[in-house]
Amino acid sequence: MSTDVAGEEIEVSGIVQGVGFRPFVYRLARRLDLSGDVRNAGDRVVIRIAGPAAARDAFAAALVDEAPVLARVEQVTRRPAPVPEGAFRIMESGAGTVSVGVVPDVATCPACRAEIADPKARRFRYAFTNCTDCGPRFSIVTGLPYDRPATTMVGFALCPACRAEYEDPANRRFHAQPIACPDCGPRLWLEGDDAASADPIDRAAALLKTGHILAVKGIGGFHIACDATNADAVALLRARKQRPTKPLAVMADLATAHALCVITPEEEAALAHPSAPILLLPLKPGAALAPGIAPGQRHLGVMAPYTPLHHLLVATIGRPLVMTSGNRSSEPQIFRDEEACDRLAGIVDAFLMHDRPIARRLDDSVARHVAGRLRVMRRGRGFAPMPLTLPADFADAPPVLALGGELKSALCLTHGGKALLSHHIGDLDEPATGDAFESALADYTALFAHRPAVIAVDLHPDYRATRLGEDLAAAGGLPLERVQHHHAHMAAAMAEAGWRRADGPVVGIALDGLGLGDDGTVWGAEILVCDYCTSRRVARLSPIPLAGGDAASREPWRVLLAHLDRALGRAAVDGDPRLAALFAGKPLLTLRAMMDKGLNAPQASSAGRLFDAVAALLGLAPDRLSHEGEAAMALEALALEAAMENEAPPYPFALHADAIPIEIDPAHLFTALMADLHAARPRAAMAAAFHAGLAEAFVGAAAQVAAAEGLTAVALSGGVFQNARLLEETVRRLEARGLTPLVPAEVPANDGGLALGQAVVAAARRMG
Incomplete structure (x- = not known):
């Protein structure tokens, strides 16, 4: 050479x-x-x-x-x-076409943690310490390329000492854009507290120790914090925030997390990962926490401190802290100072503030280690906007803007062989979240200089995201691709798995709440055969009427009534004293008349509603849910009390294969449940048998379809598959039959992943 x-x-x-x-x-x-x-x-x-x-x-x-x-x-x-x-x-950064080149915010690295704990260090106890290996990124970026003038640090001029570090190639802060120190960087203060204190961290910890509730400004927005071991403080937070039962996340150092939860090496690695998500971990019996943290749950949402401010606060108080989103019930997380002082004033007692602006709202990510992988349930800080690599034969795909669904909204931009799936934005039926969605859309398209050639939306004409997509397509003269809800779920799972267009179709099992089907009816428990361009439904859960429409999604007893009437007959339902007590005071005559006449009682094949019905039958669901998934989460928690091995046979479902779509009939399930209730079988065993039965029914039907179609891969998606017991049962049974599961991991299985699926479907259709 x-x-x-x-x-x-x-x-x-x-x-x-x-x-x-x-x-x-x-x-x-x-x-x-x-x-x-x-x-x-x-x-x-x-x-x-x-x-x-x-x-x-x-x-x-x-x-x-x-x-x-x-x-x-x-x-x-x-x-x-x-x-x-x-x-x-x-050299100074040059111009260029921007696509997807920004990393997420990064948890504090070990070197910076050691520095803030060292009394001899220049940044001892400095809450905004960072270096090239850690610190804020996406939450402070205002433009690309990524340089300090294009961040919210632009207003903090470097002092001589920081400038020297920034320019020293041997220093780990060489060209670290958010570099700062106590002399030149952002400052911290406590607002709303009259007591004098030289250190805001010390005073904030003192307030938390005495049962007060604080707003804490982080890097992607505000949290509401209280002492997680103080039952009165937790109860007060729930009352003020109007959040009666939904589990609360806890922030704790690693030693405390081990004291509270059973943690595997893989889970410990996830806790310590630079993404620092909220991780769902099994609670230890008798864990030293207020009982109101996660009522009825066997798992706790735990996150490690991920900024110097959090490390200092957790170390000073020496206890686990509730760290829940800083918002009012159903509203988006607050990230602007003025709004926090206004909207959180009746919830918190004081504000731990700082003067580094936040460029965009980023909720904490939520993840869980299930079926051998860390699986993201909510994609936010630490994960977004990390781009996803599309399968190889999407390299020449046109740029697509996909707008997702109505719930757990997120948008997706594609650029060549990359997809940028946004952070979690929220449910668009809340007006403030809808406004936040439109702001995020403008932010992403401007920041990443995205110019779509096609726009993709859900089939549902009334979704806010669909209407927005229609308006954008009309204004820009762009083609609009409408993608069926469950086809999008399957396509997202396929794309993440690297399934190429050339690989052909897969079998797909879609289990979720509700989505508009190709035939104009409500779907939610389907088996599809699909590639990226097309899908056809080949099997479904037998539909039942949702008496009261949307009310049935909030009141599980309505769905239970429909299932029991279908399975047992109305006379048997009315004659059973256990059921009489369960339905006491309910307007059964009115609801049955609605179901008979089809008045505000749409037929639906929903796995989510089936979970609600079984939870109601087992006494796990209130008459009216206080949050989405409340009944299903309680049912999963109960099932996890029973060992998966050596369990009793799964509850039966009937397969009616004499027509297409194949009917997966749960009537026998409810007959068996009623028999076990009368026999006083332990409820944990019943919950486990339900999960196993549902998995067996859909895997059995999918295996029949795969054999008939000559297929070997089965995609799994939909929000119901965020149930760990169901996912593990399903994967185990598919693999036992020689089928390959394609299961989401980096992309949420719930509607937070819809936009990715819509994007690849639209791209594939345009590519032909």
Whole structure:
């Protein structure tokens, strides 16, 4: 190999913004004695180097092998170029087409944690300490390329000491854009408390220890915090926030988390990951927590402190803290100071504030380790906007804007072979969330310079996201693709699994609450055969009428009545004293008349409503739910008390395969449940048998379809598959039959993943 000095230009694409990639390149070039420069250029890094061929080859290899921990190098392109002169240097960022090159916010690294705990350090107890390996990213970015002037740190001029660190290649803060210190950076204060204190952290901890409730400004918005061991404080928070039963997340250091929960090595790694999600963990019996934290649940949502402020607060109070979203019931999380002081004034006693602006709202992510993988349930801080790589034959796909559904809304932008699935925004039936969705849409399309060639929406004409997509398509003269709800769920699972268009169709099991079907009826428990362009329903749960329409989603006894009437007959239902007590005072005559006449009682095949009905029968559901999924979560928690191994046979479902779609009939399920209730069988065993029965029924039907169609892969998606017991039962039974499950992990199985599915369906249809 020649040792003659020559020049070349290297382009590196992938996740190379905000991860310390240019400082890494600088140190690498200096180590190999190469001259040249490096700069950001939109969504990639462009490097010019000069030196011997062997050194240049070693440099190119190290770009991949030694890349910063947060980087994701996807392509390195080398080409000959003129020899650059002078010592290697970092250049100002250049212009370029921006696509998906920003990393999420990153939890505090070990070096910064040690620094804030060191009394001799310049940043001792400084709540905004960060470096190139950690700190805020997406929550402070206002434009690309990622440089300090394009962040909310622009108003904080660097002091000489920070400037020296920023410019020192040997320093871990070399070109760290959010760099700050107590002399030049953001400051912290306590608002709404009259007691004088030199340290806001100390005073905030003192208030929390005495049962007060605080608003804490973080990096993606405000939290509401209280002492998680204080039953009175937790009860007061619930009363003020009007959140009677929904589980509350807890922030705790690792030692405290181990004292509260059973944690596997994989779960410990997830807690300590730079994404720092809320992780659902099994509670230990007798855990030292207020009983109102997660009533009726066997799991606790735990997150590690992920900013210096959180580390300091948790260490000072020495107890686990409730850290729930800073909002009023059903509203989006608050991230602006003025709004927090206005909207949270009746909920909190004081505000722990700082003056670093937040560019965009980012809820905490929620994840769970199930069926061998960490699975994201809510995609927010720490995960968004990390792009997803689409299957290989989507590389030439047109850019798509997909707007998702009505609940757990998120949007998706595609650019070539990448998909950018946004953070969780919320339920669009709440006006304030709808406004936040439109703001997020404007923010993402501007920040990532996205110009769609097609817009994708759900079939449902009344969804706010659908109407918005229709308006955008009309205004821009763009084609509009309408994608059936459950087809989108399946396509999202396929895309994440790397399933190519050329790989053909799969069998799909879609289990969720409700979604509009191709035939104009309500679907929610379906088996499909689908590729990216088309889908057809081949099996379904037998439908029942939802008496009162939307009211049936909030009052499980209505759905139970419909199932029992169908399974047992009305005379048997009315003659059973146990059921008479359950339905006492309910307007059964009116509801039955509505169901008979089809008045405000749409037929629906919903797995979510089936869970509600079984929970109501087992006495686990209130007459009216206080939050979505309340009954189903209680049923799962009960099922988890029974071991999966050596359990009694699953409850039976009948398969009526004499027509298409095949009917998966739960009538026998309710007959068996009633018999076990009369026999006083333990409710945990009944809940487990229900989960096993539902999994067996749908896997059995899917296996029949797969055999008939000559298929081997089965996609699983829909919000019901966030139930750990059901997912593990289903995966185990599919694998036992030699079928390959395609299960979401990075993409939520619930409606938070719909936009990705819509996007790939629209792209595939346009590609032909």
